[in-house]
Amino acid sequence: MATVPDPMTLSCSSRRPAMMFSSPKFSSFSVQRVNSLPGFKGLKVQLPLKSSSAASSSWRIPRVSRQNKTSIVCEAQETAFDIPTVNDTTWKSLVLDADGPVLVEFWAPWCGPCRMIHPVIGELARQYSGKVKFFKLNTDESPTIATQYGIRSIPTIMVFVNGEKKDAVIGAVPKTTLTASIEKFL
Numbered sequence: 001m002a003t004v005p006d007p008m009t010l011s012c013s014s015r016r017p018a019m020m021f022s023s024p025k026f027s028s029f030s031v032q033r034v035n036s037l038p039g040f041k042g043l044k045v046q047l048p049l050k051s052s053s054a055a056s057s058s059w060r061i062p063r064v065s066r067q068n069k070t071s072i073v074c075e076a077q078e079t080a081f082d083i084p085t086v087n088d089t090t091w092k093s094l095v096l097d098a099d100g101p102v103l104v105e106f107w108a109p110w111c112g113p114c115r116m117i118h119p120v121i122g123e124l125a126r127q128y129s130g131k132v133k134f135f136k137l138n139t140d141e142s143p144t145i146a147t148q149y150g151i152r153s154i155p156t157i158m159v160f161v162n163g164e165k166k167d168a169v170i171g172a173v174p175k176t177t178l179t180a181s182i183e184k185f186l
Contacts, residue, residue, distance in 0.1 A: 082122075083105065083121055083122060083134050083135065084134070084136075085135065085138065086104065086135040086137050087137065087141060087142045088142045091137075091142070091145050094133075095135065095160055096160070096163035097163060098160070098162075100132065100162075101131075101132045101133070101159055101160070101166075101182065101185040101186065102133045102160045103121075103124070103132055103134050103135070103158070103160075103178075104134075104136070104137055104157070104158050104160065105117070105121050105134075105135070105136040105137070105155055106136075106139050106146055106151045106155065106156040106158070107136055107138060108138060108139050108154055109140070111154050111155065113155055113171065113172035114154055114172075116172045117155050117157075117172045120174075120175045120178065121134060121157075123175065124175065124178055124179065131186060132185075132186070139151060139154055149165065153170050156168060156169070156170050157169045157173075157181070159181055159185055161185050166185055167181050167184065
C-alpha cells in the first residue's frame, strides 16, 4: 500500500496544485488540508458571473478566450503602502538635507527578498508617520548612490539622521529588527 505524503511537508519544487495529482483520493485530501488553514488570505480566483442564458449546468474555462473575465485578486493589495522613491537627483534634498531620521531601503525589482520586505517597510512607514521619513532607492537606476554607501547586498536598509548614516540593516529581516533600529534615533 502506497503512502500519501503530507502536502505541507513537500519541498517548494515538488508542490503542485491538488488538481494536478491523478489520484482522486490524494486530490481531495490536499484540497481539504489547504482549505482548512485558519484565516487563509491571499490570492483568490474571481470567476465570471454565470449568465442566465447559459443552458448548460456545468461550465468549463476555455484555454484561450477574450470573453473570459476570470481574474486573480490579491487580498493583500490594500495593505500595501507606496513608499516614495529617491534617486541621484533627489538624494541630497530628500535624504541628506532632511530634518530628523530618514530610512532608505536600497532595493531592485528583480530581488525576491526586497519584495518580501516591502510590506514591512510600508507598515513601519504608517506606524512612524510624522516621526521618520521613508524612501526607497532602486540600485539599478541609481548605482552611484549605492556605490557611494558601499551597498553590496540588497535589500539594505539605512537610517540617516541629519544627513549622516547612522545604522544599516542588511537582508530581509523581521519587523522587530527594523523597529529596534528606528527606535534608537527617535
